[in-house]
Amino acid sequence: MQVHDSRPPFAGLANLTDEALASLPTPCYLLDEAQLRRNGEILLGVQQRTGCRILLAQKAFSNFDLYPVLAPYLAGTEASGLYESRLGREELPEKENHVFCAAYRTDEFPELLQYADHIVFNSPSQLAKFGPAAKAAGKSVGLRINPQRSTQDGHEIYDPCAPGSRLGTTRAQWDAAVQQHPELPALLDGLHFHTLCEQNADALAETLPAVEAAFGDLLPRMKWLNFGGGHHITRPDYDLSLLEKCITVMQAKYGVQVYLEPGEAWALNAGYLVTTVLDTLQNGDTSLAILDLSAACHTPDVIEMPYRPPLLDAGEPGEKPCTVRLGGPTCLAGDVIGDYSFAAPLTEGQRLIFGDMAIYSTCKNNTFNGMPLPDIWQLCADGTLRRLAHFGYGDFKYRLGSRGGSAQPTTSVQI
Numbered sequence: 001m002q003v004h005d006s007r008p009p010f011a012g013l014a015n016l017t018d019e020a021l022a023s024l025p026t027p028c029y030l031l032d033e034a035q036l037r038r039n040g041e042i043l044l045g046v047q048q049r050t051g052c053r054i055l056l057a058q059k060a061f062s063n064f065d066l067y068p069v070l071a072p073y074l075a076g077t078e079a080s081g082l083y084e085s086r087l088g089r090e091e092l093p094e095k096e097n098h099v100f101c102a103a104y105r106t107d108e109f110p111e112l113l114q115y116a117d118h119i120v121f122n123s124p125s126q127l128a129k130f131g132p133a134a135k136a137a138g139k140s141v142g143l144r145i146n147p148q149r150s151t152q153d154g155h156e157i158y159d160p161c162a163p164g165s166r167l168g169t170t171r172a173q174w175d176a177a178v179q180q181h182p183e184l185p186a187l188l189d190g191l192h193f194h195t196l197c198e199q200n201a202d203a204l205a206e207t208l209p210a211v212e213a214a215f216g217d218l219l220p221r222m223k224w225l226n227f228g229g230g231h232h233i234t235r236p237d238y239d240l241s242l243l244e245k246c247i248t249v250m251q252a253k254y255g256v257q258v259y260l261e262p263g264e265a266w267a268l269n270a271g272y273l274v275t276t277v278l279d280t281l282q283n284g285d286t287s288l289a290i291l292d293l294s295a296a297c298h299t300p301d302v303i304e305m306p307y308r309p310p311l312l313d314a315g316e317p318g319e320k321p322c323t324v325r326l327g328g329p330t331c332l333a334g335d336v337i338g339d340y341s342f343a344a345p346l347t348e349g350q351r352l353i354f355g356d357m358a359i360y361s362t363c364k365n366n367t368f369n370g371m372p373l374p375d376i377w378q379l380c381a382d383g384t385l386r387r388l389a390h391f392g393y394g395d396f397k398y399r400l401g402s403r404g405g406s407a408q409p410t411t412s413v414q415i
């Protein structure tokens, strides 16, 4: 295979020989150490120039074998709940451990207190319920606010500022809660908002005045302000200077420590999914290929978001002579990755490489249809390959019942 596309998201493949690439089993995720470091350098630069602290949102990328690669650049981890918080504590024990969850469980909260340093609550009622215990355990306590300023269009499932949103506390909700519980404000060390998704700094600049208008009176008493995730900081056209201005202005004006917790930006364009063509077919005017990779199982955001992932050496439909619809091997009619064009017809056994596959992929995949999980490999900075994970039948079976292959021994409950 000729790897000659040097633009993101395929730049890192220049590091890989054709022989090494051909030696990989397919389908397989290939995580690119050099690109992770490149992203880390950019994020470290922002922290050094502004004094802000940047966390890794693990829900986007939690391949912990690569945490040591990111460790020199990150201030800590951000978790969406108990397990991610534990993973952060286990794998990066020296780093800050932040957690936000839309609602914590009474039976999990004491364990969470063992892992997390910063605990962010979604509602005044959760703050009232768990805040005193968190404070007593010495934690830094925050509230997620909803500044009610939508800056994205088209992706409604990613807009926490939409009317009726369950994420974040509006000023009206806060005022009503404080009337009932005047002790609530004293519990707060910081405020947190997360309203962006794959956006540039202009969307942040538009959001901050809404944050100040709604909650500016609380900010002088806060120790920190967390700008959430969704900042596409490592993208080539990202406006770093505007981001840095937003950070330094807020820190100077209110005396707060600013945190950012992007997920995507850490691992953007730092992974590939290598796949093999299993079959080619023609249905009327439509040329099709079945791959050994499934959108539904292995790249679920392709269907959920939805988006069409970048594919090495392929063009837009109609751009090159042969346009082909690429789909997966499952029974789902909509298990389609997208339409791409190629210089020549695809052939059985041919390999294809999708780009930007480190984020929201390995941490979201599944075994629907009994599909095997792809191996996870690391493309090391020196161009060598290292297998991080291999899965088998047991990984499919153990989630489904009592005699799962790799499950812990289970005790059956007698009622």
Ligand SMILES: *Cc1c(COP(=O)(O)O)cnc(C)c1O
Pocket: 057, 059, 060, 078, 100, 194, 196, 197, 198, 228, 229, 230, 231, 261, 262, 263, 264, 265
């Ligand atoms: C999803 C999420 C993030 C990370 O978002 P990215 O789009 O991956 O940068 C950070 N914080 C919270 C609260 C989130 O829900």
